[in-house]
Amino acid sequence: MAVPKRKISRTRRDKRRSNVWKLEAPAFSKCTQCGELKMPHRVCPNCGFYKGREVIKKEA
Numbered sequence: 498m499a500v501p502k503r504k505i506s507r508t509r510r511d512k513r514r515s516n517v518w519k520l521e522a523p524a525f526s527k528c529t530q531c532g533e534l535k536m537p538h539r540v541c542p543n544c545g546f547y548k549g550r551e552v553i554k555k556e557a
């Protein structure tokens with residue numbers, strides 16, 4: 498069975514148990530068409546544009 502070679506220090510152990518390393522800001526990018534915040538690699542929910550062309554037609 499694999500056994501750890503070194504004792505993990507209190508700092509490393511407590512760091513692992515704390516949630517500092519789990520925190521991550523949600524990914525968001527600005528739409529190139531309307532400047533609205535949108536999720537990357539997704540069609541913009543505001544104007545329906547993706548990669549510079551209209552993907553979803555918006556009903557007026």
Ligand SMILES: [Zn+2]
Nearest residue numbers: 528531541544
């Ligand atoms: Zn947009």
